[in-house]
Amino acid sequence: MGFKYAKCQSKRSRIIVERSDIAARRAKYILRLRKNRLQDKRPVVYLDENYIHASYHLLKCWQGENEFGVLFHESIGARWIISHSGGKNGFIPNCLLIFKSNTKSSDYHEDMNVQNFMRWRKNI
Incomplete structure (x- = not known):
């Protein structure tokens, strides 16, 4: 900051x-x-991006007595980049962008770069 x-x-x-x-x-x-x-x-519009691994698991979670719960916590497999826009009235229709990462980098910002952002913006 x-x-x-x-x-x-x-x-x-x-x-x-x-x-x-x-x-x-x-x-x-x-x-x-x-x-x-x-x-x-x-209208004021905010946008953000994040990521999730296809096999994402948590160390802890809420679970019932008859559930297995967390089996392992490794974030392996494909990584998906997610971006969306919204404001006071909720998410903007047709602004959701989800795509599979093509890099092995630990920083997902290499995937959500200027080229991908501008392509997303033009397709809205």
């Missing part, structure tokens, strides 16, 4: 300081949201 440690003049050896460029961007974003709320009145 743009925080870093910096030495300060107090008895504490370090404090958390936010980068000024991040604070400026947040202020600009808040001003745009305020202008939109008061003047433009356009």
Whole structure:
């Protein structure tokens, strides 16, 4: 989020300081949201992406007395990237994107890159 440690003049050896460029961007974003709320009145849409492994398992889960529960916790197999958009009125129809990862990287952001994002945006 743009925080870093910096030495300060107090008895504490370090404090958390936010980068000024991040604070400026947040202020600009808040001003745009305020202008939109008061003047433009356009719907605000948020989007995000995440991933899940096809064989994803948890270490713990809720289970009944007659259920086996968690058998193992390894995230092996295919990884699926999921992206969607929505706002105050819920998810936007036809904005769901799900695709199988083609990389072996531990960082799924290599899959949800500029090319895939722009292709998704054009197909909405």
